[in-house]
Amino acid sequence: MSGGAVMKLQAVCKYFPITRGLLRVKVGEVRAVDGVSLELRRGATLGVVGESGSGKTTLAKVAVRIYRPTSGRVWLGGQEIGALPVSQLLALRRRIQMVYQDPTSSLNPRHSLRRILEEPLVVHRLGGRRERERRVAEILERVELPADFRFRHPSHLSGGQRQRVAIARALILEPEVVVLDEPTSALDVSVQAKILALLRRLQQRTQAGYLFITHNLAVVSGMATHIVVMYLGQAVEYAPTAELFGRPRHPYTRALLSAIPVLTAEERGLIPEYRRLDGEIPSSACIPRGCRFHPRCPEAHACCSREVPPEVAVGPDHTVRCWLYAGGGDDR
Ligand SMILES: Nc1ncnc2c1ncn2[C@@H]1O[C@H](COP(=O)(O)OP(=O)(O)O)[C@@H](O)[C@H]1O
Ligand SMILES: [Mg+2]
Known part of the structure; x- marks a missing residue:
């Protein structure tokens, strides 16, 4: 990869099969991405x-890497990730993190913002309770939301505030x-x-x-x-x-x-x-x-x-x- 690149895609294709009938016989394909390099x-x-x-x-x-490419290669840093096993x-x-268009469907409505933001840290076993609390407070401040918002639920936020939460959740792991x-x-x-x-x-x-x-x-x-x-x-x-x-x-x-x-x-x-x-x-x-x-x-x-x-x-x-x-x- 050339100097300074953090991600590279080379001739990436993603095709979805079109199937018919109970036996799901393949009758064609949707070429959704067809040879993209960047x-x-x-x-x-x-x-x-x-x-x-x-x-x-x-x-x-x-x-x-939510989808595996049909063909082509994907690198993150120096590592090729296109063919990584699920494990x-x-x-x-x-x-690498993704922020979606609709924050309403990407945030669990039953959880408080604290739980939503803490979840990536828990999943990745980062820090103890104290440390996680500190990082949640810090990321809320970074996305310019008041500290006491951590007790709120997504339904009590505006669309813009929800997208700030989605951004905070993506950034709390400090992705490249x-x-x-x-x-x-x-x-x-x-x-x-x-x-x-x-x-x-x-x-x-x-x-x-x-x-x-x-x-x-x-x-x-x-x-x-x-x-x-x-x-x-x-x-x-x-x-x-x-x-x-x-x-x-x-x-x-x-x-x-x-x-x-x-x-x-x-x-x-x-x-x-x-x-x-x-x-x-x-x-x-x-x-x-x-x-x-x-x-x-x-x-x-x-x-x-x-x-x-x-x-x-x-x-x-x-x-x-x-x-x-x-x-x-x-x-x-
Ligand atoms: N899971 C899927 N199965 C079959 N076809 C799909 C799937 N996802 C997207 N497509 C098709 O791939 C094409 C590109 O879709 P998409 O990537 O959502 O485009 P965009 O985000 O630019 O609107 C569309 O024709 C869409 O219908
Ligand atoms: Mg789209």
Whole structure:
């Protein structure tokens, strides 16, 4: 792994079988994640952006080893974790944690916050009662919740407060990597901004790598150093954040950018005008031939429906999977 990387995915695929009948005969497969490679650095945030159904949650679950990849490799630090046996997964959970979109379903409503936050320490046998109490108090303070909240239950908290608890629970084990799957999508815009700011402050302190997943490019713009754009299970563009916003190459990235709501003419001026997208994302069970994006692409040519585009480097740290940049396709 190159210097500074805490996590690396190489050509990761996750396919789900489609079965029919009592005998569960396999009749096809859903290619939810189909050959994704990425690298996350210590203390940095990598944004993963794509529409609903593009495979983001599946990718997150492969990254934290909830799912075993169908093929491809996953490393955490120098250790390959993709093929770890179940017996070694508990030790892994200390090092990589996930925060889900909906804090209501990820927190046990019958438990107090103290019990919820203490649980990871108990499971991993960290510290005695006193020490655990100290760490619960400390983490509550870090996520900026009052100390006496430890006696409350999740149902007595607002959505934003619940997400703070979910973040506290993920961070109490001091993981090297935190995978955040749409962590603010269920929250009001004003609460969203506060949670994003909190996540940034916590990262400065812990130097954890964040894999930040969202369907909303605007949300990651202030968080991520680099962004991966996903479409139907594949990474179609990867670039540093400023470069992706300033010089987007893939027609899909351009369409996502023009869909960002803007408030003022000034903001509009910062985002180049591109054509908006028509149609829905197809199903991962029925992936179009050639370039997966061609049925919706405003710039598609004949070759795009025939052949899969290669990944092309268009800058030092910028890659795109599109025939427009491959110099291929004589009939474009
Ligand atoms: N457990 C599963 N079994 C079968 N198909 C699944 C499963 N999980 C996700 N999928 C399918 O994989 C594709 C990607 O889903 P998902 O990873 O949830 O995308 P996203 O988080 O970007 O919305 C979708 O077509 C979805 O229906
Ligand atoms: Mg999802």
